[in-house]
Amino acid sequence: MSPQPFGQIPAYEDGDISLFESGAIVLHIAERHGSLLPTNEIARAKALSWIFAALNTVEPPIVEREYVKYLEAEKSWQTERFATVDKRIRT
Known part of the structure; x- marks a missing residue:
C-alpha cells in the first residue's frame, strides 16, 4: 500500500513509518537527525517557522x-x- 493516500508524490517510507506531505517528511527527517534542527527553543521555533x-x-x-x-x-x-x-x- 502506498504511503500517499492520494497517489501523489512526495511519499516517504522509513521502516514502519510511512509519511506523505512535504512538511511531515521534512519535519520527521529533521527531528531524527539532531544537526538539522536547533536544540535551543527559540532557534528551533524560528527554524520550524521557516x-x-x-x-x-x-x-x-x-x-x-x-x-x-x-x-x-x-x-x-x-x-x-x-x-x-x-x-x-x-x-
Whole structure:
C-alpha cells in the first residue's frame, strides 16, 4: 500500500513509518537527525517557522509557475500569467 493516500508524490517510507506531505517528511527527517534542527527553543521555533513558510508561502507560487510553464504552454495568455506569477514570487 502506498504511503500517499492520494497517489501523489512526495511519499516517504522509513521502516514502519510511512509519511506523505512535504512538511511531515521534512519535519520527521529533521527531528531524527539532531544537526538539522536547533536544540535551543527559540532557534528551533524560528527554524520550524521557516519550514511552514516554505510550504505555505514560498512553494505555492513556484508550483503555480510550473503549472503555467507546462500546462499553459502555447496559450495566448501565458506571457501575462508568467508576469503575474513571477511578480508574486518576487514579492
